[in-house]
Amino acid sequence: MAPDWLCEVPSPATRTIDLRPKREIYARAGVLDMWLVDPQARWIEAFELQSEQWQPLGKREGNDPVALPPFGAVRFS
Numbered sequence: 001m002a003p004d005w006l007c008e009v010p011s012p013a014t015r016t017i018d019l020r021p022k023r024e025i026y027a028r029a030g031v032l033d034m035w036l037v038d039p040q041a042r043w044i045e046a047f048e049l050q051s052e053q054w055q056p057l058g059k060r061e062g063n064d065p066v067a068l069p070p071f072g073a074v075r076f077s
Contacts, residue, residue: 007037
């Protein structure tokens with residue numbers, strides 16, 4: 001059973017795998033929402049699975065407040 005949501009933190013050693021092939025695996029598994037987070041570069045990006053494709057929902061950088069699906073009701077910095 002796939003989770004509804006996952007958060008991926010790309011590592012420097014596996015960045016190309018984290019950002020491409022793993023996303024395809026998550027989509028095939030039926031994960032509904034995904035966040036990509038880079039704490040060093042200070043950005044977060046949200047995606048939603050629609051028709052087996054990842055659709056971007058928003059990206060926040062630096063000190064921008066974050067309220068992204070599926071946790072849009074919760075705002076944090």
